[in-house]
Amino acid sequence: MLVWLLGLVLFALGICVSVALHEAGHMLTAKAFGMKVRRYFIGFGPKIFSFRRGETEYGLKAIPAGGFCDIAGMTALDEVTPEEAPRAMWRYPAWKRIVVLSAGSITHFILGFIILYLMAVSMGLPNYENRAVVGSTSCAAPTMDPKTFKQADCGPNDPSPAIAAGIREGDEIVSVNGKPTANWSEVLTTVRDLRGDSTFVVLRDGQELTMKVAVATVQRVPVDAQPGKDDTKLTEVGAVGIGKAGMVDFTALSAVGGTVSFTGEMFVKTWEGLMRFPEKIPAVVRAIGGAENDPERPVSVVGASVIGADAAEQGIWEIFVLMLAALNFFVGVFNLLPLLPLDGGHIAITLYERVRDVIRKLRGLAPAGPVDYTKLTGVTMVLVIVGGAIVLLTVTADIVNPIRLQ
Numbered sequence: 199m200l201v202w203l204l205g206l207v208l209f210a211l212g213i214c215v216s217v218a219l220h221e222a223g224h225m226l227t228a229k230a231f232g233m234k235v236r237r238y239f240i241g242f243g244p245k246i247f248s249f250r251r252g253e254t255e256y257g258l259k260a261i262p263a264g265g266f267c268d269i270a271g272m273t274a275l276d277e278v279t280p281e282e283a284p285r286a287m288w289r290y291p292a293w294k295r296i297v298v299l300s301a302g303s304i305t306h307f308i309l310g311f312i313i314l315y316l317m318a319v320s321m322g323l324p325n326y327e328n329r330a331v332v333g334s335t336s337c338a339a340p341t342m343d344p345k346t347f348k349q350a351d352c353g354p355n356d357p358s359p360a361i362a363a364g365i366r367e368g369d370e371i372v373s374v375n376g377k378p379t380a381n382w383s384e385v386l387t388t389v390r391d392l393r394g395d396s397t398f399v400v401l402r403d404g405q406e407l408t409m410k411v412a413v414a415t416v417q418r419v420p421v422d423a424q425p426g427k428d429d430t431k432l433t434e435v436g437a438v439g440i441g442k443a444g445m446v447d448f449t450a451l452s453a454v455g456g457t458v459s460f461t462g463e464m465f466v467k468t469w470e471g472l473m474r475f476p477e478k479i480p481a482v483v484r485a486i487g488g489a490e491n492d493p494e495r496p497v498s499v500v501g502a503s504v505i506g507a508d509a510a511e512q513g514i515w516e517i518f519v520l521m522l523a524a525l526n527f528f529v530g531v532f533n534l535l536p537l538l539p540l541d542g543g544h545i546a547i548t549l550y551e552r553v554r555d556v557i558r559k560l561r562g563l564a565p566a567g568p569v570d571y572t573k574l575t576g577v578t579m580v581l582v583i584v585g586g587a588i589v590l591l592t593v594t595a596d597i598v599n600p601i602r603l604q
Contacts, residue, residue: 205510205518209503210262212522214240216309216529217265223305224267225254227298234270234285241265269298272544274568288568292552299541299548306530311461313523318453321516322445323460328381330371332400333443335360338414359438363411368447369400382442389413392436411438445516461527468527472535479588485595493601498589499525501596508603517603538578547571 218240225238234253239245241259248257271278271286278286287295317323325331337356352358371379375396379385392413399408417432448456481495497505502525509517536546547569555565 202507202511206503206507208510209506209518209522210499212506213499213503213525214262216306216522216526219305219309220302220529221265221267223301224269224298227301228267228269228287229254231290231294231298232285233287233290233298234282235267236270237266237268239266239268273571275571292548295548296545299545300534302541303530303533306526306533310464310523310526310530311457313519313526314460314464315453315457317516317519317523318448318457318460319450321519322447323456324516324520325382325443325446326460326463328383329443329446330379330382330385331443331446332360332365332367332369332371332440333445334367334441335365336439336441338416338437338439357412357414357439359411359414360440363398363409363438364407365398365400365409365411365438365440366402368443369402369407372399372401372406374398385440389438390435392438396436398438413438464524464527465531468524468531471528472531479591482591482595485599486591488599491599491601495595495601496588496592497601498592498596500593501600504596504600505603512603514603537581538574539582543578547574 221238221240225235228235236253237255237257239248239255239257239259241262242264243259243261246258246260248255250256269287270276270282271288274286274288276286276288283289287298314323325333335358337352337358371385373379374385374388374392377388379388393415394413396411396413397408398411399406401407413436415434416437417434446456475496478492478495481492485491485495502521506518506521509515509521533540534542534545536542538544538547551566551569558564558566
């Protein structure tokens, strides 16, 4: 329980750091362009302490559920003093405002990339590309039950061709009998057809090694067989006693490319998750009612923290770190959606103003000035209410029926 609580605190601390850096991204870019930053606070609610450095007040509030960066004149409707007016944010060129508005999300993306890079060089990255990397070596194949597809444990006399040939965990199989193996599926297909001595080329520490493997012949169920069928027949296939790596290790240099690739994959998964978000809301409601949890349903920061704590308690730090990186990518992408009051909504309005004024200039007209935000109040309130309801639902589900690691 103590480890679980420690994991919960560490994950929550990671979220707080992410939020602090998000707001710091807004603040630093605003200051760099000369905008007036009045306040930079972490948390909401009653103030715990604050101090002033230069023209900005920095502080901490009691509820660690976010933060804010108060930039003077974010919109033309915001009140500013005569001294602040020349440095009001809305007076600056559109591209500078967009940089400041997007800086929070960009900070999340950078932080997520750094987390993944550190993960790559310390514990590896998930083998999402199905690379032909060996994750385990064992006996070739004990007896398999044709009805249940379950195998017996390795016995003392069961052959282990991979171990005998010198294949190790972390080796990447480049080719078998001269046939290139681009992924693990090709390795499995090729090995099943092998009989007797075969040549394996593996990549280890940047060097290709050629190994002679005495492939064992064992009995397996057909690839397309279904468990529980009485007429399932075992067939003879080749086996060498290797299992696919769930994680792939990297050097400090190769981790750069690996992290870039995996970051792209996480962006794709994050976007797909956002697109599927509405259809998953019913699963959140069912979870509140005590129904079986859908592991793919949306979770709040509470639910993410619980999963992170479970991962820490079970020693699965890969999941802990991946959750933290995924949370940064999700928040970064979500915050750029063109909806008020998100940063993406303000960016969309800024772009609209710029495009509108370019068109007016082509027509020989003067710029129309800032958008009147009061006309968008109704839409903004609807989005705030809907967003608040979703947050309330997910937090409730994560309290009464959280998703847990088994």
